[in-house]
Amino acid sequence: MFESLKKKFTGTIGKISDKVTAEEELEAASEETEVVKSTEKSESPKSVEKPDTKPVDDRSSETESKVEDGKKSGMLGFLRGKPNETDEIKDEKSIVKESSELETPISDETELIESETSEKSDDKSGIFSFVRNKTISEKDIDDILFELELALLEGDVAMDVAEKIINSVKDDLIGRKIRRRSDVTDFTRDALKKAISNILDIESKDVISLAENAKKSGEPLKIMFVGINGTGKTTTIAKISTYFLEKGYTPVIAASDTFRAGAIEQLTHHADKLGVKIIKHKKGADPAAVAFDAVEHAKAKGKELVLVDTAGRMQTNINLMDEMKKIKRVIHPDLIIYVGDALTGNDSVEQAQKFNEAVGIDGIILTKADADAKGGAALSIGYVIQKPILFLGVGQSYSDIIEFKPEWMVEQIIG
Template sequence: MFGKLKEKLLNAASKITEKIYKKGEKQDEEEKKIIAKVEEKKENLKVQPKKEIIDEKKEISFFDRFKITRTIKKVIKKEVVILEEDIEDILEELEIELLEADVALEVVERLLEEIKNELVGKKISADDNVEEIVLNAIKNAIRNILSQEYIDIEEIIQKNKKLGKPTVIVFVGINGTGKTTTIAKLAYKLKNKGYKVVLAAGDTFRAGAIEQLEEHAKRIGVKVIKHQPGADSAAVIYDAIQHAKARGIDVVLADTAGRQATNINLMEEIKKVVRVTKPDLVIFVGDALTGNDAVYQAKEFDEAVGIDGVILTKIDADAKGGAALSIGYAIGKPILYLGVGQRYEDLIEFSPDIIIRNIFEETQKYSTEREF
């Protein structure tokens, strides 16, 4: 997962770390020359080598280089100050590589600026772990990119329960992102937490969409409100809301037809849905595998109906990581959940640390609870 993004960022971290070491070594050599000149007339002068120097001509992979910088003890005698010129060429190279990993341009620019802010002016002493400092700087930069205002869905549900009304969540997106399955996963999660849930089959356009939602509902154990294929989507969702009010149901999760923003008729339909049903949340469901396309789609839906948050699906199969890193910052809306598998349990609440761990560490078993 995120293999390409991981490779590019670790490569940059390794290069920056080596450059700082070399800068320290150069300072040490200059100092030794000065000392030698002062002490050259003294008897029994002995100059001991400070450390072993790795053959710079030997070609090694970035993984080997990264391993070396992690394991070999290096000593910087004098304090080294990181200047912008020390890392500028590496960040320029990283910019191109991140774009190749499907990270959106505005996110790449912000990320590089954040890395500069974290590193430039930092003083490195002999006791510092340079590699750890560089990696932490990159992690902090990523965390700043991913940190959007958090939306607590359960808090919204509890607030509406006190007011005696259901929480209405409408899901939007294009075809093939896993929207209907994601609705089922969220219904499963909320039901297991004790909430009463009803599904609204608002996708009356796609053949088999109503039947697909019904099958999920049967497996989960919740009810579906539906009309005939081709019916008015807004009317279906409105009826589901009235059903929830009448029966004290806590949450209405409304499916809608997948659509491209260029489809004027369908976009007008989703605008009508939002206008008529007045949902508490409009959630965009995007496919992480589509990279920058997911970002563009989210922007278009946000402009059309005003989305409140994002669920990214197929994260477990994403080799690049561009969408996960980009979408929240690019549209200024939080990622709420990540789809990490095919089971109903495989929907996890988002936190920046989930992405950071999966970029810099080995893939680990996901927790279905929110991690901080």
């Protein structure tokens, strides 16, 4: 149910998250490179001078002098107790070796610098895995929301509704500060939920409370069903009868669609199966008279509600619309419910507008909602005529009807 809408909204959440975080990560990576370069430059070692081949201290100079003296003095120098030449040379080599060990080889120094640079780069990678106080701009989301708007229009969402959703999401997202990718996802999901909730936020009517109040007053609750041919209006009346029977109320059905003989037979079949009283006249009788008789029967028998079927008619058929207005004048219904086919999308929205203009609609029932993959009608119809959806038909059996809850639909398409 509503798979298309769900796919569109889920895709939008992912696209916005990807785009916002991808741009930030690119910027962060660029800044990271600059920081690393700057660090390497500021911490690069001074030029390392090659070790001087000359003796490293005064002792080496002294040794060299003694060697010269030894050469000159020869055996005399040895007899006088001076070290011989061989010993002096050994001492010289030892001193030079010790001096070399004190110096850090160039290759070792270079490895140390590279190691320090790598460690600093690793330290920064943790920081750049976060989105650092990024602010969502219109540039980040404009193209994606434009795509969403087109997708909604293709999914039979009314233009006014699509525009309201897009503007609401923009208002909520632009200027938001985020720190990590999950923030973008959460903010986008919340913005879409809020936008859809506002679309569906129309004061509804609790039909059970209305029936209870009618019972206390001694007057039956009168519900009149209108809509065009083929929307499942007759079957819907049978489902609503089942709904009230399960709640402990006793309905009576008025077969006021006298325009079509098959409608009377069909409604009689449903009433007999449910054990519900049906009031009917012959084909071509006055529909208003049938409705009036049903109300009088309910009063006399103490039944809590009257469900009035009307002839399916196109909203452009002026004569049949006038006949429906007459029924309204005669019985003064407490509720007029438009029954629309969810699969017809924007056509159903347009039809509801015409019926609302003609007789005034108090609520909506959408049939075949279980087969509606797009969901455009369910999202749009109530907002366009500012009337609540009361029930959804979700199957073929008498119990396949559910009360419509805005939060339920939000959960269905956003999750």
